[in-house]
Amino acid sequence: MTTSPYHDGELAVQERTGERDAAVLNAGVIADAVPAAAAGFVAQQSLAALARTDGDGAVWSVLLSGAPGFAWVDDDRRGVRLSPEGSPFGGDAGPLATLRSDDPLGLLFIEFATRRRLRVNGRIGAVDAAAFVVAVEQAYPNCPKYIQRRAVTVRGDAPSEGLIECGDPLTDDLVRWIAAADTVLLATRHPSGAHDASHRGGDAGFVRVEGDRLRVPDYPGNSMFMSLGNLALDPRAGLVFPNFAAGQQLCLTGTAALDIDSPREAPMSATGGTGRWWSFRPDRWVVLPLGIAAEEDAVDRSPFNPPVVGAAR
Amino acid sequence: MRLVLVARTAVATDAVRLRLVDPGGAALPPFAPGAHVEFSFAGMTRRYSLTSLPDVLDAYEVCVLRTDPGGGGSAYLHDRLEVGDGLEVSTPCDAFPLAPDAEHSVFVAGGIGVTPFVTMMHALAAAGRSFELHHAARSAERMIAVDTHGRPAARYVSGDGRRALDVAALLGGLDRAAHLYICGPRALIEAVRLGAAERGWPRDRVRFESFGAQARPTDRPIEVRLAMTGTTLTVPVGTPILDAMLEAGVWASYECRRGECGSCHVEVLTGEADHRDVCLTTAQRAHGLCTCVSWARSETIELNL
Numbered sequence: 001m002t003t004s005p006y007h008d009g010e011l012a013v014q015e016r017t018g019e020r021d022a023a024v025l026n027a028g029v030i031a032d033a034v035p036a037a038a039a040g041f042v043a044q045q046s047l048a049a050l051a052r053t054d055g056d057g058a059v060w061s062v063l064l065s066g067a068p069g070f071a072w073v074d075d076d077r078r079g080v081r082l083s084p085e086g087s088p089f090g091g092d093a094g095p096l097a098t099l100r101s102d103d104p105l106g107l108l109f110i111e112f113a114t115r116r117r118l119r120v121n122g123r124i125g126a127v128d129a130a131a132f133v134v135a136v137e138q139a140y141p142n143c144p145k146y147i148q149r150r151a152v153t154v155r156g157d158a159p160s161e162g163l164i165e166c167g168d169p170l171t172d173d174l175v176r177w178i179a180a181a182d183t184v185l186l187a188t189r190h191p192s193g194a195h196d197a198s199h200r201g202g203d204a205g206f207v208r209v210e211g212d213r214l215r216v217p218d219y220p221g222n223s224m225f226m227s228l229g230n231l232a233l234d235p236r237a238g239l240v241f242p243n244f245a246a247g248q249q250l251c252l253t254g255t256a257a258l259d260i261d262s263p264r265e266a267p268m269s270a271t272g273g274t275g276r277w278w279s280f281r282p283d284r285w286v287v288l289p290l291g292i293a294a295e296e297d298a299v300d301r302s303p304f305n306p307p308v309v310g311a312a313r
Numbered sequence: 314m315r316l317v318l319v320a321r322t323a324v325a326t327d328a329v330r331l332r333l334v335d336p337g338g339a340a341l342p343p344f345a346p347g348a349h350v351e352f353s354f355a356g357m358t359r360r361y362s363l364t365s366l367p368d369v370l371d372a373y374e375v376c377v378l379r380t381d382p383g384g385g386g387s388a389y390l391h392d393r394l395e396v397g398d399g400l401e402v403s404t405p406c407d408a409f410p411l412a413p414d415a416e417h418s419v420f421v422a423g424g425i426g427v428t429p430f431v432t433m434m435h436a437l438a439a440a441g442r443s444f445e446l447h448h449a450a451r452s453a454e455r456m457i458a459v460d461t462h463g464r465p466a467a468r469y470v471s472g473d474g475r476r477a478l479d480v481a482a483l484l485g486g487l488d489r490a491a492h493l494y495i496c497g498p499r500a501l502i503e504a505v506r507l508g509a510a511e512r513g514w515p516r517d518r519v520r521f522e523s524f525g526a527q528a529r530p531t532d533r534p535i536e537v538r539l540a541m542t543g544t545t546l547t548v549p550v551g552t553p554i555l556d557a558m559l560e561a562g563v564w565a566s567y568e569c570r571r572g573e574c575g576s577c578h579v580e581v582l583t584g585e586a587d588h589r590d591v592c593l594t595t596a597q598r599a600h601g602l603c604t605c606v607s608w609a610r611s612e613t614i615e616l617n618l
Binding site: 022035038113116118143 | 410617
């Protein structure tokens with residue numbers, strides 16, 4: 001028998017939701033190196049979501065981008081090198097401030113054109129002004145459900161560096177930005193420092209703004225609860241909402257709370273049948289450039305998206 | 314854990330019951346009704362429902378049907394594995410949970426698919442609950458006899474055209490408060506799943522367990538063109554499209570490998586899919602297919618990978 005790849009927070013949420021056995025069945029996909037087939041996939045990517053904690057203890061999710069080849073996997077598949085385009089490394093207020101060797105982080109490669117994903121968790125092995133290496137601790141594929149298909153291209157025109165705007169409470173413009181979003185990337189962390197970068201998608205409006213909180217449905221998934229398992233132990237979280245038309249990304253850092261003990265619902269409910277939600281209270285936000293663009297009138301929404309129905313409970 | 318085969322008994326045409334014990338005589342881990350174990354042997358893994366009772370933990374019993382064509386797993390367990398041989402067995406997994414407090418439960422089995430219901434019916438009988446079994450098979454000789462604890466049992470034989478299972482008539486005669494459990498070939502699961510949905514059955518009262526990828530006698534080899542990767546694969550009968558892609562070094566998602574989760578769903582660009590999943594809606598099938606179990610009716614199928 002092999003030991004469980006899951007930590008106590010993941011196990012707790014798997015038990016609470018009654019999905020422990022499905023999680024065990026699905027655990028076979030987790031590896032300690034990038035799968036051979038995924039190395040070529042990484043080399044073709046122009047986008048990666050990164051999850052990390054900054055020097056002040058705030059958890060951030062941020063999108064890195066570059067021409068295909070900006071990320072590549074070492075020959076032994078135990079390291080992933082990234083040299084993002086005009087990365088905001090130097091910015092003091094940005095999510096990537098003070099990136100240091102040995103920092104834990106989570107990466108998610110996501111190919112919106114085919115809905116393929118690869119998650120890589122590890123630590124920074126080496127870092128300089130233009131690139132860093134992630135020493136792989138966990139790698140696994142992710143299911144393509146709820147990803148809106150769009151053809152992305154590397155922007156040539158966008159300002160590639162620096163902070164566009166930052167602040168505390170959400171402005172009306174940012175509330176509209178979130179209400180129109182069909183894609184969000186979530187960063188969470190385990191008390192041990194291990195990070196996780198994860199995708200959440202749905203029809204526009206699936207993330208609700210309720211007062212000073214965002215409320216997000218937890219659609220049926222792989223039962224592993226890598227993100228919610230982290231949140232059960234450490235509420236800190238980061239969200240990034242890409243705006244592909246504007247070439248900007250809205251990064252939020254704050255704390256999350258789980259609301260996962262409600263009974264299951266009909267499959268066509270706002271949660272896709274799980275009855276599960278989580279909420280997020282942002283402490284701070286920044287708007288950064290996004291180095292990729294997509295034709296927003298040619299978005300093919302996922303056939304798995306549950307309907308966005310009803311108002312707040 | 315490593316268990317030892319102590320008995321193999323024929324229980325129906327092409328079906329044997331295997332009895333496995335701990336070589337040191339230790340009690341085996343407990344399990345819930347409907348649980349299965351995974352066997353690992355000769356480079357293969359196979360899942361089998363436990364048919365021994367949860368309150369008797371000195372041995373596990375499973376029933377194995379000889380499948381042809383198959384990957385050779387059932388042939389190994391029928392012909393090669395000898396009494397006294399060891400086998401790697403997982404701890405029991407409860408992926409087919411029973412609602413023990415249901416007013417009435419209805420079990421619908423196709424062939425060997427009756428096996429998970431053995432422990433489920435035992436648990437409901439012990440609790441004094443009401444249930445009924447509907448068991449369909451190709452012939453009477455292929456039907457494994459199971460204890461229904463005095464509850465109603467209907468047996469259907471399709472091979473000689475005498476008394477085939479009519480799913481619509483069965484569902485039409487049931488109260489929607491009943492909990493439905495289906496295990497068997499995909500066609501049976503689909504008929505009950507879609508029929509129950511049409512009749513407005515609550516989804517959480519319809520549970521099923523499928524057999525995973527299975528080739529059909531009419532299948533032909535297919536060409537799978539991967540548009541984004543720029544390669545074409547020739548996939549032989551009996552190899553899941555997913556496995557052919559992974560072997561060719563193509564990065565593809567998957568989880569359950571049994572057509573139950575939708576994680577391997579890929580868009581079909583051209584060609585005609587032959588859907589064999591048990592999870593997608595009509596709209597999702599119009600977009601694409603589950604590469605772990607589905608096949609193509611056209612000679613070539615083009616996928617967005």
